[in-house]
Amino acid sequence: MLTQQLINGVLASGIYALFAVGFTMIFGIMGVLNMAHADFGMVAAVAVVWGVSAGLAPIEAVLLAVVVMLGVALLVERIALRPGRRYSGDAAIEMPLIASIGAGMILQNTAAVVFGNKAILFPIRLRGFFHIGGYLVAQGLAVSLAIAAVLLTVLEVLVMRTGFGREMRAVAQNRNAAEIMGIHSERVILLTFAITALLAGIAGCLVGLSYGLVAPYMAIPYSIKGLVAMIVGGVGSLPGAVLGALLIGVAEALTVDLLGSQLRDVGVFLVLMLVLAVRPTGLLRTAAGG
Amino acid sequence: MSYGSLRAVHGASLTVGAGEAVAVIGSNGAGKTSLLRGVMGLASRAGRVAFNGRSIAGLRTHEIRRAGIGYVPEGRELFPGLSVREEMLLGGRLLGRAERDRKFAEVFALFPRLRERQGQITRTLSGGEQQMVAIARVLMGNPALLLMDEPSLGLAPVIQDAVYAALDTLRRSAGIPMLLVEQNAYRALGLCSRAYVLELGAITREGESRALLDDPAIQSAYLGQA
Amino acid sequence: MGFWSTILLSACVSSIAATGLFLQIRGGQLNVGMAVFVGIGGYVSGALGTRAGFPPLASIPLAVAAGFVAGALFAALTLRLHHWFFAVTTLALSLAAVAAAGQIGFLGGNLGLTQISFLTDPVVIVAATIAACAVAWLLDRSPAGLALRAMGNDQVLAEVFGVRTKFLRVVTFGTGSALAALSGALHAHRFGTYQPNDLGFQNSLLLFVYVIVGGKTRVWGPLLGTFFLYTMPEMIPIDPRAELIVFGALMMLVAVWLPAGIAGAVAGLATRIIRPGRSR
Numbered sequence: 001m002l003t004q005q006l007i008n009g010v011l012a013s014g015i016y017a018l019f020a021v022g023f024t025m026i027f028g029i030m031g032v033l034n035m036a037h038a039d040f041g042m043v044a045a046v047a048v049v050w051g052v053s054a055g056l057a058p059i060e061a062v063l064l065a066v067v068v069m070l071g072v073a074l075l076v077e078r079i080a081l082r083p084g085r086r087y088s089g090d091a092a093i094e095m096p097l098i099a100s101i102g103a104g105m106i107l108q109n110t111a112a113v114v115f116g117n118k119a120i121l122f123p124i125r126l127r128g129f130f131h132i133g134g135y136l137v138a139q140g141l142a143v144s145l146a147i148a149a150v151l152l153t154v155l156e157v158l159v160m161r162t163g164f165g166r167e168m169r170a171v172a173q174n175r176n177a178a179e180i181m182g183i184h185s186e187r188v189i190l191l192t193f194a195i196t197a198l199l200a201g202i203a204g205c206l207v208g209l210s211y212g213l214v215a216p217y218m219a220i221p222y223s224i225k226g227l228v229a230m231i232v233g234g235v236g237s238l239p240g241a242v243l244g245a246l247l248i249g250v251a252e253a254l255t256v257d258l259l260g261s262q263l264r265d266v267g268v269f270l271v272l273m274l275v276l277a278v279r280p281t282g283l284l285r286t287a288a289g290g
Numbered sequence: 291m292s293y294g295s296l297r298a299v300h301g302a303s304l305t306v307g308a309g310e311a312v313a314v315i316g317s318n319g320a321g322k323t324s325l326l327r328g329v330m331g332l333a334s335r336a337g338r339v340a341f342n343g344r345s346i347a348g349l350r351t352h353e354i355r356r357a358g359i360g361y362v363p364e365g366r367e368l369f370p371g372l373s374v375r376e377e378m379l380l381g382g383r384l385l386g387r388a389e390r391d392r393k394f395a396e397v398f399a400l401f402p403r404l405r406e407r408q409g410q411i412t413r414t415l416s417g418g419e420q421q422m423v424a425i426a427r428v429l430m431g432n433p434a435l436l437l438m439d440e441p442s443l444g445l446a447p448v449i450q451d452a453v454y455a456a457l458d459t460l461r462r463s464a465g466i467p468m469l470l471v472e473q474n475a476y477r478a479l480g481l482c483s484r485a486y487v488l489e490l491g492a493i494t495r496e497g498e499s500r501a502l503l504d505d506p507a508i509q510s511a512y513l514g515q516a
Numbered sequence: 517m518g519f520w521s522t523i524l525l526s527a528c529v530s531s532i533a534a535t536g537l538f539l540q541i542r543g544g545q546l547n548v549g550m551a552v553f554v555g556i557g558g559y560v561s562g563a564l565g566t567r568a569g570f571p572p573l574a575s576i577p578l579a580v581a582a583g584f585v586a587g588a589l590f591a592a593l594t595l596r597l598h599h600w601f602f603a604v605t606t607l608a609l610s611l612a613a614v615a616a617a618g619q620i621g622f623l624g625g626n627l628g629l630t631q632i633s634f635l636t637d638p639v640v641i642v643a644a645t646i647a648a649c650a651v652a653w654l655l656d657r658s659p660a661g662l663a664l665r666a667m668g669n670d671q672v673l674a675e676v677f678g679v680r681t682k683f684l685r686v687v688t689f690g691t692g693s694a695l696a697a698l699s700g701a702l703h704a705h706r707f708g709t710y711q712p713n714d715l716g717f718q719n720s721l722l723l724f725v726y727v728i729v730g731g732k733t734r735v736w737g738p739l740l741g742t743f744f745l746y747t748m749p750e751m752i753p754i755d756p757r758a759e760l761i762v763f764g765a766l767m768m769l770v771a772v773w774l775p776a777g778i779a780g781a782v783a784g785l786a787t788r789i790i791r792p793g794r795s796r
Contacts, residue, residue, distance in 0.1 A: 033600040083772040090544060090670055091775065093599050097546070098728055099771035105721070105764030109757040117757075163383050166376055170369050177367040180330060181380050182355035182431065220717060224611055227604040262619055269612035272605060273593065280596045 583697020
């Protein structure tokens with residue numbers, strides 16, 4: 001039924017939005033695409049599983065997961081992304097991209113070696129359904145959507161209305177000028193990176209919450225859809241990433257309705273090609289910043 | 291100072307004293323911009339750079355700004371997506387609320403046009419307005435020294451008048467020392483009391499502005515296009 | 517010897533696709549979904565054989581042509597995309613292709629094609645490998661090769677210097693995809709089966725690793741990368757996932773320290789040995 005699928009699509013878009021916003025913020029401020037971004041989410045989720053299995057209470061496990069994931073993220077930034085800055089021309093974008101692909105491979109396969117290839121049960125699960133007006137609303141995804149909405153609103157306020165947000169936008173729009181204004185651009189970049197890693201980590205845990213399972217390779221489809229959402233919405237734009245995520249979620253759902261669930265990835269691809277054909281810079285892209 | 295392996299400036303030695311307005315004039319490619327970028331740490335440099343008796347040679351750009359040197363770069367280098375007000379807020383972000391409001395009043399008094407255009411995104415402003423924003427945002431941070439790179443570049447003469455009038459007011463009322471790099475030697479020498487001439491990366495002349503203005507060699511080289 | 521000849525021949529087949537990918541990456545088109553085009557070759561040749569009775573030596577050239585057309589089409593649709601925009605699109609293509617392939621009954625659905633006629637003659641495989649290298653080498657040496665390198669370095673700048681980037685992108689991507697299709701077709705006829713998962717991201721990633729680690733600045737880089745990374749795991753038996761960890765680390769190493777890959781490093785070293793007086 002169409003409406004049911006639309007509801008499913010919107011519900012799924014919450015988690016996509018968290019990933020998409022992370023990708024877009026990193027690109028906005030660092031000028032690079034971090035292909036390991038979604039894998040940070042996997043690291044957090046897997047760390048929670050490990051923590052609980054080692055005897056920690058869920059809350060403690062989550063805190064541990066945050067610390068572990070931030071550590072991993074900052075390490076990846078140091079080793080894979082930062083060295084790319086010394087290149088010039090197109091290599092400055094290509095090389096960190098390639099390095100981050102390598103980093104992602106390391107993260108995924110290390111987790112696979114430690115935890116096995118298969119999906120693992122996530123300790124905190126919400127697998128039930130609300131029944132609203134005759135439609136089924138997945139509880140886990142509804143909670144995820146709500147959390148995503150809150151987090152992203154807070155983020156938008158941070159970026160557009162606070163002093164630090166101004167510094168973030170300044171560094172993203174003109175790094176040299178930010179330095180002349182006395183902004184410690186490297187520190188701003190690192191803090192932004194940490195914020196995005198946090199978003200990814202939360203998203204990873206929400207995947208576990210909503211689907212009950214996490215796996216070492218779980219980030220791959222989210223990575224791709226997050227990136228597609230970012231491009232569709234317009235790179236560097238936070239509202240764009242959210243819009244893109246909504247579109248991807250709905251497109252997926254519609255494809256499932258029309259062509260069956262096996263072909264939903266085709267829908268995502270078609271939306272991407274359509275948007276790129278009509279508006280290559282993305283739907284909400286402004287010329288600079290914002 | 292060098293760009294990569296290319297030496298742009300060599301053996302330059304200048305001083306700016308308290309309350310002084312000093313100009314650096316010279317033709318295109320003389321190395322004037324490199325000089326200022328070197329001071330700010332945006333280009334590699336060797337040699338002594340001291341400010342208020344302290345060496346700043348090893349500091350990073352943002353640290354140099356925090357030490358009190360305000361830089362208005364060539365081409366303005368504004369943040370294209372920010373509004374005039376946001377640029378100024380960035381400039382004054384280390385100030386307390388009350389002091390910041392006071393600075394806003396001060397700077398708007400100097401550049402009344404900007405008060406009207408506060409909410410406007412900088413990339414939609416005219417060249418002259420952008421130049422004003424570039425200066426305004428630096429002033430918000432109470433700089434102890436002002437470095438200005440080609441403030442008249444790309445501006446219509448009428449706008450140049452306005453900008454230079456503001457700089458003159460600054461010089462007289464606030465007494466902020468400034469180092470002004472200019473291709474338009476006439477204007478620079480009109481504003482500043484002392485000047486250096488930079489040619490092909492080296493300082494060739496130095497003296498009081500009045501003396502340089504009267505010098506026939508300077509006149510033919512730099513003042514022909516006044 | 518039988519074991520090693522199998523490994524080396526498989527490496528040959530993969531290296532053909534790697535060489536194709538090399539051409540695409542050279543021009544700045546970061547294709548992280550090459551397995552899709554490999555798959556087109558495998559499926560077309562396999563289907564022509566099992567459904568229409570074509571002998572391999574007839575269906576393979578057709579598969580190569582199909583690869584070229586598919587590649588050229590994709591490139592034409594994505595002309596305005598640079599680097600990672602392009603890379604993301606190829607990723608999305610990967611996902612879609614695996615899903616689609618699994619749904620087409622004509623191609624055997626989820627189980628894929630089986631009972632594809634065999635063609636395992638080593639001569640054919642080696643000849644194809646040499647031919648692929650020759651194509652790449654000739655292209656690289658030609659004026660088009662120089663234009664390609666310029667475009668890969670900075671596309672906008674290349675345009676300014678008169679490079680017809682649109683045409684070059686389409687033709688190069690098509691050629692690379694044709695080589696990939698050749699590789700896929702040969703693979704299909706070696707093992708007799710072809711499945712949707714063969715088009716998946718993991719296979720694309722491996723090819724990408726071979727080219728980057730082997731070296732994306734020398735024609736023999738992808739060859740070196742494929743042989744080295746294909747055979748090493750056979751010599752040192754380790755968990756395939758640990759193998760991928762090593763590959764990931766190698767990629768990071770190359771991206772950060774050795775952007776020209778092993779081939780580049782070796783070539784640089786050779787220059788220094790042959791002409792020691794020369795400053796770099």
